[in-house]
Amino acid sequence: MLLTGADAVPAAGTLAQQLAIAAAVGASSGAIGAFVVLKRMALVGDALSHVALPGIALALAYGLDPLWGIVVSLLLAAGLVWWLQDQTGLPVDALVGLLFTASLAVGILLIPDAEILESLFGAFPALSAPELAITLGSALAALGVTFAFARRFLLRVLSEDLARVAGAGRGYDLLLLVVFCGVVALGIKLVGTLLMGALTIIPASIARNVAGGMRAYMMGSAACGAAVAVAGTALAAWWSLRPGPTIILLGVVVFVFSLPFAARAGK
Amino acid sequence: MRVLEVRDLTVRLGGETLLDDVTFTVDRATILAVVGPNGAGKTTLFKALLGLVPYTGHVAWAPGARVVYVPQRFTVPAAMPLTVTEFFLLASPRFWLPDRQFVAHLTHELDLLGLPPHVLDRPVGVLSSGQLQRLLVSWALLEHPDVVLFDEPTASVDAGFGQTVYAIMRRICRERGATVLLISHDLNVVSTCADRVLCLNRRLLCTGPPAETLTPAALERLFGPVGVHGHAAGAGHAADRG
Numbered sequence: 001m002l003l004t005g006a007d008a009v010p011a012a013g014t015l016a017q018q019l020a021i022a023a024a025v026g027a028s029s030g031a032i033g034a035f036v037v038l039k040r041m042a043l044v045g046d047a048l049s050h051v052a053l054p055g056i057a058l059a060l061a062y063g064l065d066p067l068w069g070i071v072v073s074l075l076l077a078a079g080l081v082w083w084l085q086d087q088t089g090l091p092v093d094a095l096v097g098l099l100f101t102a103s104l105a106v107g108i109l110l111i112p113d114a115e116i117l118e119s120l121f122g123a124f125p126a127l128s129a130p131e132l133a134i135t136l137g138s139a140l141a142a143l144g145v146t147f148a149f150a151r152r153f154l155l156r157v158l159s160e161d162l163a164r165v166a167g168a169g170r171g172y173d174l175l176l177l178v179v180f181c182g183v184v185a186l187g188i189k190l191v192g193t194l195l196m197g198a199l200t201i202i203p204a205s206i207a208r209n210v211a212g213g214m215r216a217y218m219m220g221s222a223a224c225g226a227a228v229a230v231a232g233t234a235l236a237a238w239w240s241l242r243p244g245p246t247i248i249l250l251g252v253v254v255f256v257f258s259l260p261f262a263a264r265a266g267k
Numbered sequence: 268m269r270v271l272e273v274r275d276l277t278v279r280l281g282g283e284t285l286l287d288d289v290t291f292t293v294d295r296a297t298i299l300a301v302v303g304p305n306g307a308g309k310t311t312l313f314k315a316l317l318g319l320v321p322y323t324g325h326v327a328w329a330p331g332a333r334v335v336y337v338p339q340r341f342t343v344p345a346a347m348p349l350t351v352t353e354f355f356l357l358a359s360p361r362f363w364l365p366d367r368q369f370v371a372h373l374t375h376e377l378d379l380l381g382l383p384p385h386v387l388d389r390p391v392g393v394l395s396s397g398q399l400q401r402l403l404v405s406w407a408l409l410e411h412p413d414v415v416l417f418d419e420p421t422a423s424v425d426a427g428f429g430q431t432v433y434a435i436m437r438r439i440c441r442e443r444g445a446t447v448l449l450i451s452h453d454l455n456v457v458s459t460c461a462d463r464v465l466c467l468n469r470r471l472l473c474t475g476p477p478a479e480t481l482t483p484a485a486l487e488r489l490f491g492p493v494g495v496h497g498h499a500a501g502a503g504h505a506a507d508r509g
Contacts, residue, residue: 038347151362158343158357165317165336166358208348212390215363217348 013126015237021124021132022229022247024139025186030203030225031146032183034218035176037204038157039092044081046197047096049184051077053107053193056119060112066119070188074181082174107193122192122244124233135186142183143222149175150218190229191244202251203228209255209262228254268295270332270414270446271316276324278308278315285311286322289471293463295329295413298440298447300461300477302454304490307468309450310339313416316448332414335407339418339450341399345392351402352387358409373409380405381431397424404432408439414446415439421453429453433460454481 013021036042052070059069077100084095111119127135146153152168153176163169180200187196207220232247239246271293278286286308293299301309315322317336328334343349355373356362374384380401386394394402401424407415417436421429433456439445451457457464458477466473466480466489473485 147363151357151360154349155357158347158349159338159341161314161317161319161336161338162341164319165334208346211348212388213350214348214353 013124013132015234017127017132018124018233018237018243019230021127021135021139022190022233022243023226024136024143025183025190026199026203026229026247027222027226028139028142028146028183029187029199029229030207031143031218031222032176032180033200033202033204033225034207034221035146035150035153035157036180036200037208038154039176041092041180042201043197044092044096045180045184045200047100048074048077048181049188049193049196050104050107051100052103052185052188053119054103054110056115056193057107057110060115061110066115067185067189070185071182074185075178078174078177078181082170082177085173086170104193118192119188120192120194121242122188122190122195124243125189135189138182139186142179142186145175145179147218147222150214154214191247195244195248198248198251199225199229202248202255206251206255206258209258224254268329269293270295270329271448272325272327273316274325276312276315276322276326278311278320278322280311280320285469286315286467287470288324289467291465291471291474293446293448295446296440296444297462298436298449298460300449300451300457300464301467302451302457302464302481302489303467303472309467310418312467313418313448313450317416328414333410333412334414334416335410335412336416337403337407337418337420339422341403342396343392343394343399345390347390347392349391350388351391351394354391354402355406355409358406376405376409379435381428397428400424401428404435408435411443412445414448417447417449419450419452421451429456436460454486457481 036045051073055069055071055073056066057069059066081092081095084090085092088095107119108116149172152163152172155163155166155168156172163172183200184196187199191199203225204217204221206224207217211217211220228251229247232250233243235241235250236243236246269292273292274290276286276289277284289312301312303309311320313336314320316326317334318326352370352373353362356365356369359365359369361369370387373387377384377386382398382401382405386398391399391402400420404420415436417432420432424432436447436449437460440447449461458481461477463475464477464480465471466485468489472489473480
């Protein structure tokens with residue numbers, strides 16, 4: 001089913017509001033995605049975003065804004081993954097896969113049909129000024145935290161022992177996971193639960209093909225996330241498409257064009 | 268002045284006792300070598316001193332002592348987007364905004380360890396294991412630590428670099444007053460380089476100046492009658508899971 005035409009797209013905020021959200025959420029997704037890719041947690045984003053579905057369902061059942069259901073369920077999931085990893089020593093992706101793919105099924109069964117498409121593929125609801133400020137502020141805060149703690153996050157990617165001796169303990173894994181969940185919660189509004197994982201890994205994959213160093217990689221990933229989200233949102237508005245799939249497909253196209261750079265660098 | 272005090276240190280992992288009731292002290296500006304057969308708990312001792320494994324007993328560093336660690340094995344995936352300069356910046360709080368002096372200082376530090384300045388712009392992941400080991404030693408010494416823990420620092424490098432590392436150890440110890448804890452299988456190096464030696468085989472078997480401590484009888488007790496020959500032949504190459 002191709003979702004085109006005004007009927008398929010829910011009531012949205014102004015284009016300026018949409019573009020501002022896309023830029024902020026795209027940049028923070030790109031920045032945290034840089035570490036998600038390095039830590040080989042790419043599929044964790046997919047599974048985590050599915051955890052949001054039961055949260056959305058419960059929020060709707062109690063007449064709350066779905067965002068609160070998303071935030072609470074993701075933060076609980078992050079804490080649970082972090083704790084279980086310490087207890088069992090299993091890789092994060094195995095734990096997330098084990099625990100949370102069932103959330104998709106539970107969520108689909110619980111969410112009313114009218115809300116399913118929006119939950120799965122995202123939509124830009126019209127936001128009040130305070131809601132917009134909270135969304136933009138949270139996205140920029142996630143971006144700031146990612147850059148501020150990049151050195152410690154990277155130490156933990158390179159060597160657990162070196163990182164701990166340098167003062168970067170396991171708490172930084174939790175911080176990264178919490179920021180990741182926060183960004184996923186914000187991005188679900190933008191591209192939906194099914195596609196949010198892709199919004200964190202596509203910009204980082206493009207940047208990794210092009211960049212030689214860590215600082216270029218991180219800044220490139222954040223810039224690429226913002227650019228793809230803004231351009232995708234604008235194209236979706238222009239052609240009356242759903243923004244989520246448009247953003248992700250545009251990202252994939254840019255990724256394909258970045259491949260020759262990786263081949264040239266022998267990566 | 269004492270820089271480290273260890274009392275009744277015991278490490279049990281997975282139901283196995285890896286270190287049993289180890290007690291010793293380390294004075295400032297000394298080189299202490301830890302020797303023992305494979306699986307003796309040497310690396311476990313370092314990890315316990317650094318708080319990387321759970322232990323019982325008492326480990327106390329001098330207040331404010333800056334301790335760094337050069338692990339035995341360190342690899343970086345070839346595709347990791349990280350240049351040598353950025354790797355050094357991980358040791359500095361100014362990761363995003365390095366000053367010019369820092370980068371100039373790096374060229375000097377690399378030169379000391381026999382690495383050419385052009386590697387600064389290369390990805391860390393493409394360096395050979397020997398170059399990576401040199402880089403790691405250089406990285407650890409960059410911010411002038413008070414204590415350096417070297418776990419087999421010359422296991423993957425050529426003999427020439429081995430001599431360089433031991434010369435650097437002696438220099439930071441004599442000139443900067445740094446303390447060095449060293450794990451080595453090379454008993455010749457231990458004899459000439461270390462001020463004190465600690466013989467470990469899960470328990471502390473002997474400790475003291477190398478000339479007085481590493482007697483044939485003590486070595487036989489530590490490595491066994493076959494082990495002495497095995498270690499002499501394979502000095503510096505043996506893999507250690509301790």
